[in-house]
Amino acid sequence: MKKIVWSTTCLLLAHSIVACSGGAGGETSNYWQAVTDTVADTITVRTISGSVWGDTAYLEPEVSIGMLEGPDEYLIGNPRSLAVSDDGVIFMLDRQVPVIRAYGPDGNHLFDVGREGGGPGEYKSPGAIALLSDGRLLVRDPANNRISIFGSDGQYLEHVRYPGGFNTGRRLYVDTSDVALSLVLMNYGTAPWDWEFGLVRVDPEHGIMDTLVVPIWDFEKAELTASRENSSSSNSVPFTADDSWTFSPLGYIVGGVSTDYRVDLFRVGQPVLRIEREWIPVPVQRDESEERRRQSTENMRRQYPGWQWNGPPIPDTKPPFRGMFVSEEGNVWVLVSQPGTPTMSEAEAREEEQRTGRPQLRFTEPAAYDVFAPDGRFLGHVSVPQSFSNSPEPIVRGGTVWAVTRDELDVASIVRFRIVRSEG
Numbered sequence: 374m375k376k377i378v379w380s381t382t383c384l385l386l387a388h389s390i391v392a393c394s395g396g397a398g399g400e401t402s403n404y405w406q407a408v409t410d411t412v413a414d415t416i417t418v419r420t421i422s423g424s425v426w427g428d429t430a431y432l433e434p435e436v437s438i439g440m441l442e443g444p445d446e447y448l449i450g451n452p453r454s455l456a457v458s459d460d461g462v463i464f465m466l467d468r469q470v471p472v473i474r475a476y477g478p479d480g481n482h483l484f485d486v487g488r489e490g491g492g493p494g495e496y497k498s499p500g501a502i503a504l505l506s507d508g509r510l511l512v513r514d515p516a517n518n519r520i521s522i523f524g525s526d527g528q529y530l531e532h533v534r535y536p537g538g539f540n541t542g543r544r545l546y547v548d549t550s551d552v553a554l555s556l557v558l559m560n561y562g563t564a565p566w567d568w569e570f571g572l573v574r575v576d577p578e579h580g581i582m583d584t585l586v587v588p589i590w591d592f593e594k595a596e597l598t599a600s601r602e603n604s605s606s607s608n609s610v611p612f613t614a615d616d617s618w619t620f621s622p623l624g625y626i627v628g629g630v631s632t633d634y635r636v637d638l639f640r641v642g643q644p645v646l647r648i649e650r651e652w653i654p655v656p657v658q659r660d661e662s663e664e665r666r667r668q669s670t671e672n673m674r675r676q677y678p679g680w681q682w683n684g685p686p687i688p689d690t691k692p693p694f695r696g697m698f699v700s701e702e703g704n705v706w707v708l709v710s711q712p713g714t715p716t717m718s719e720a721e722a723r724e725e726e727q728r729t730g731r732p733q734l735r736f737t738e739p740a741a742y743d744v745f746a747p748d749g750r751f752l753g754h755v756s757v758p759q760s761f762s763n764s765p766e767p768i769v770r771g772g773t774v775w776a777v778t779r780d781e782l783d784v785a786s787i788v789r790f791r792i793v794r795s796e797g
Contacts, residue, residue, distance in 0.1 A: 404422070404423030404424060404425075404427060405420065405422075405423040405425045405750065406420070406421050406422045406423055407419055407421060407749070407750070407751070409749075411644075414645060415637075415644060415646075415647050416644050416645070416647065416749075417647040417649060418646065418647070418648055418649070418748075418749030418750070419649040419650065419651075420649070420650040420651065421651055422651070423751075424751045425746075425751065425752045425753060426752050426753030426794045427794070428753075429753065429754045429755070429756050430754070430755045430756070430792055431755065431756045431757070431792075431793055431794075432755070432756075432758065432761070432774055432790035432791070433791045433792075433793045434788050434789070434790055435788075435789045435790065435791050436478070436479065436480045436788065437480065437778075437786050437788045437789075438463070438465075438476050438480045438786060438787040438788075439784065439785055439786030439787060440784070440786075441782065441784050444482075446482040446485075449784075449785040449786065449787065450467055450468075450469025450470065451467060451468045451469040451785075452465055452466070452467055452468075452765060452777050452785055452787065453466045453467070453468040453542075454500070454502045454503075454544060454545070454765050455502075455765055455767070455775055455777070455787065456502045456503050456504045456510065456768070457504070457768050457770065457775050458508055458525065459508070460478070461477070462475055462476070462477060462478065462483065462525075463475070463476045463477075463478075463775060463787060463789070464486070464502055464504070466499055466501065466502045468498075468499070471489055471496070471498070471499060472485050472486075472488070472489075473485065473486040473487060473496075473510075473512065474486070475527060476787070478789075484526070484527045485527070486510060486512070486527040487521065487523065493529055493532070494521065494523075494529030496512055496514040496521060497514060497516035497517050498514075498515070498516045498540070499512050499513065499514050500513040500514070500515055500540060500541060500542075500545070501513045501543070501544050501555070503544070503545040503547045503553060504547070505547060505577060507525075507551075508525035509522055509523065509524060509525065509530065509577070510523040510524075510525070510527075511547070511553055511577065513535065513545045514532075514535075515535070515537040516537060518534060518537035519532040519533065519534055519535050519537075520532060520533050520535045520545075520553065520555075520577070522577055533575060533576075533579075533580045534580055534581065535575060535581070536581075541555070541556045542764075543556045544765065544766050546572065546620040546622070547622065548620075548622050548623070548624045550624075552574050552575065552582065553575045553576075553577060554572040554573065554574050554575070554620055555572065555573055555575065556570055556571075556572060556573075556587075557571055557572070557584065558570060559571045559584065559586075569586075569587075569589070570587045571585055571586045571587055572584065572585040572587065572620060572626075573585075585626070587618065588618065588626060588637075588639060590616045590628075590630045592614070592616070592630050592632060594609060594613070594614075594615060595610040595613035595614075595684055595685045596608065596609055596684055597610060597669060597673060597683060597684040598683060598684070599673050599676065599677040599680050599683075600677075601677060606676060608669060608672070610669075610685055610686075610687060610688075611662075611665035611666070611669060611687050612657050612662075612665070612687055612688055612690075612691045612692070613685075613687075613688060614630055614631045614632040614692045615630070615631060615692070615695075616629070616630045616631075617629065617631065617694070617695070617696050617697055618697075619697050619698050619766075620699070621703050621705075621747070622699065622701055622703065623640075623699075624641055625638060625639045625640045625641050626639045627639070627697065627699055627705055628697070631692035631693055631694050632692065633649075633693065634649055634651075634693040635647060635648070635649050636648045636649075636694075636707060636745070638747065646747075646748070646749055648745050648749050650743065650751060652693045652709075654690035654691065654693075655691040655710045655711060655712055656689060656690055656691075657687065657689055657690060657691055658712075658713055658736070660735070660736070661713040661736040662687045664733075664734055664735060664736065665687060665734070666682070668732045668734060669682075670682060671731070671732050691710035692710060693709065693710060694708055694709050694710065694743075695708050695709075695710055696708035698766045698767065700769035701768070701769065702747075702770070703747035704745065704746055704747065704752065704769070705744070705745045705747070706742045706743075706744050706767075707743045707744075707745065708741075708742055709741055709754075710738070711738050712738075713737065713738055714736060714737055714738070714739060714759075715735045716735060716736070716737050717733070719735070739757075739759050740757050740761050740763055741754065741755065741756055741757060742754070742755045742757070743755075753794060755792065755794075757776075758778065760779055761778055762776065762777040762778060762785075764777070765777060772791060772792045773789060773790065773791060773792070774789070774790040774792060775787065775790075776788060776790065
């Protein structure tokens, strides 16, 4: 069953009506058009033109925390995880110290949470932080096999046991029922290419509940491989398709393979909602391709001297997307591929390579996002500053974004942005 819908009408999904307003204030856009199709247990919403928001939105900075020189609490080294309370207090885990710091909505330092160690209220190599709806702070501490719980004032309360032994850079997710979810390896003792992952669900009051299995996409990655006695390595061929997934606070996994512009919402107890969009492939520039090939070759040869390229060639176009995350309302932010931008001249790159002894990447790919509502509507495209970092995963609530930025000297800051968009 196919249906063409416009943003001036309502979108019929699985016999339920989804509002088609243009966002805040209930205004309606006249531009978004999509085709819906239902096959078996999958509902597809394919955007063919326009968006609910209209023109491209952008981020306007409001508050910035971090400096090159100054008091220790404002010197940010390696921010690993962010969390923001309902009243705007920003919690930041800095793995370089390590310490968890709290800042007010105005950017002023309030207090530090816990300290390094193994006792109550301490953490060792903390991996991520998250907030519960009542303001309690969760700290994932795999080295101590626990998730520690602190009050909104930073005072230690208690902890729950958590399976340690596996370090991950993924965030500590929390759903709308205040259940925490963290990535775990489900089949220890197997070869890395056979690993299976899940999200262990942890009730902060009672401990481990069960594990949500991460989907496995059936596709063949384009890889470079190398091996010798007791050692093997593999790396993806630059600009080739890969799987990407994240977790929605609405309670389900969101993900897909970037061979096509297709993202699935694996909704629990409901049909899968598939988001698709028409897209124009982004070309890989010749110089951009050559420097990526040289970097991949040099990286392999550090461990395997004499290594020769043994994978497929770097493609002429980039995959449609290269990552995603979900806002607190359930909107899916898809990190889309962009044209490479040179950040230095060829002469500057050669000079830097001679100084560091490593091949330099002149081209960077600025971040930009397509944003979709959890019912499949394409809300709009968001352009972000060149300094915007996708790691750690940004926090989005309503019209506000909290993220890490890095300047030309690689100095990190935590910035609160306001989303500025067209009213259609």
